[in-house]
Amino acid sequence: xxxxxxxxxxxxxxxxxxxxxxxxxxxxxxxxxxxxxxxxxxxxxxxxxxxxxxxxxxxxxxxxxxxxxxxxxxxxxxxxxxxxxxxxxxxxxxxxxxxxxxxxxxxxxxxxxxxxxxxxxxxxxxxxxxxxxxxxxxxxxxxxxxxxxxxxxxxxxxxxxxxxxxxx
Amino acid sequence: xxxxxxxxxxxxxxxxxxxxxxxxxxxxxxxxxxxxxxxxxxxxxxxxxxxxxxxxxxxxxxxxxxxxxxxxxxxxxxxxxxxxxxxxxxxxxxxxxxxxxxxxxxxxxxxxxxxxxxxxxxxxxxxxxxxxxxxxxxxxxxxxxxxxxxxxxxxxxxxxxxxxxxxxxxxxxxxxxxxxxxxxxxxxxxxxxxx
Numbered sequence: 007x008x009x010x011x012x013x014x015x016x017x018x019x020x021x022x023x024x025x026x027x028x029x030x031x032x033x034x035x036x037x038x039x040x041x042x043x044x045x046x047x048x049x050x051x052x053x054x055x056x057x058x059x060x061x062x063x064x065x066x067x068x069x070x071x072x073x074x075x076x077x078x079x080x081x082x083x084x085x086x087x088x089x090x091x092x093x094x095x096x097x098x099x100x101x102x103x104x105x106x107x108x109x110x111x112x113x114x115x116x117x118x119x120x121x122x123x124x125x126x127x128x129x130x131x132x133x134x135x136x137x138x139x140x141x142x143x144x145x146x147x148x149x150x151x152x153x154x155x156x157x158x159x160x161x162x163x164x165x166x167x168x169x170x171x172x173x174x
Numbered sequence: 175x176x177x178x179x180x181x182x183x184x185x186x187x188x189x190x191x192x193x194x195x196x197x198x199x200x201x202x203x204x205x206x207x208x209x210x211x212x213x214x215x216x217x218x219x220x221x222x223x224x225x226x227x228x229x230x231x232x233x234x235x236x237x238x239x240x241x242x243x244x245x246x247x248x249x250x251x252x253x254x255x256x257x258x259x260x261x262x263x264x265x266x267x268x269x270x271x272x273x274x275x276x277x278x279x280x281x282x283x284x285x286x287x288x289x290x291x292x293x294x295x296x297x298x299x300x301x302x303x304x305x306x307x308x309x310x311x312x313x314x315x316x317x318x319x320x321x322x323x324x325x326x327x328x329x330x331x332x333x334x335x336x337x338x339x340x341x342x343x344x345x346x347x348x349x350x351x352x353x354x355x356x357x358x359x360x361x362x363x364x365x366x367x368x369x
Contacts, residue, residue: 113226164181167216
């Protein structure tokens with residue numbers, strides 16, 4: 007029996023929105039793109055003739071939608087220029103116990119470093135490391151070669167480690 | 175392969191793209207294995223952090239005008255939390271644009287002011303322009319009077335021998351003496367020069 011829209015929404019919505027948050031710099035945008043993705047699912051579901059891997063389909067649509075959104079936002083450069091300021095605000099320690107502060111700062115640092123990665127490296131890292139996709143599936147979803155996926159992942163890992171020097 | 179792997183080679187192996195000799199070295203070298211495990215630990219932390227929602231910005235309060243429940247208009251403090259909210263620098267270009275517009279308007283005003291006479295004349299105010307021109311001519315005549323008087327006030331004019339047979343002798347003489355010829359009865363009044 008094919009899955010219903012409600013089943014797929016329950017199963018994948020949180021994951022897709024999380025992926026969009028990784029690929030976009032904005033929680034609000036991620037929510038919006040998440041809605042767009044499921045709207046497309048709603049339109050496509052009745053037309054599907056053969057059984058489909060809807061999880062992978064949703065991920066591909068989400069990655070493409072995030073890419074379109076980034077391209078469409080001409081003022082992105084301005085927002086990226088404000089990274090330093092915003093991150094400084096995030097990193098400001100709140101009057102909480104030491105451990106909480108350290109953990110919160112680490113969390114903010116990781117996100118800030120991840121956002122500094124080039125788009126393609128972010129996509130590859132998100133699919134390979136967060137979504138747990140294989141190199142081949144990632145390559146297929148992004149329309150690149152497996153070698154390219156490996157290179158992007160390697161560079162992303164190197165850059166993240168360089169930026170986050172003292173995580174431990 | 176005897177040399178230990180550098181960070182880049184470790185990342186390549188992690189990504190599945192390392193050379194066979196690098197993978198073999200990693201399997202054999204205790205030090206490199208330790209560094210590889212450290213890399214995996216770092217990435218586990220990164221994955222864990224990225225699986226959580228992104229950090230929210232601290233409360234940034236902005237006054238907004240809104241009608242309250244009691245029907246009064248007044249400031250309401252809103253909270254911006256998402257990173258996608260406009261940051262100060264995201265709208266900084268608005269300030270630049272405002273300065274550019276102001277500068278352009280100032281230039282237009284200056285240009286209009288400097289090129290005014292011709293435009294005003296052509297745009298339907300000829301009378302005013304004619305009056306202004308007449309005023310300028312009168313000013314010029316006054317200035318010439320002053321110049322004439324100053325030039326010949328030292329008596330230099332008197333030393334200039336003027337022949338009587340020159341046309342308009344009276345006017346020429348008067349000019350040389352720094353005055354005007356008498357006009358009553360063709361310049362032959364009692365206080366007029368008689369010679």
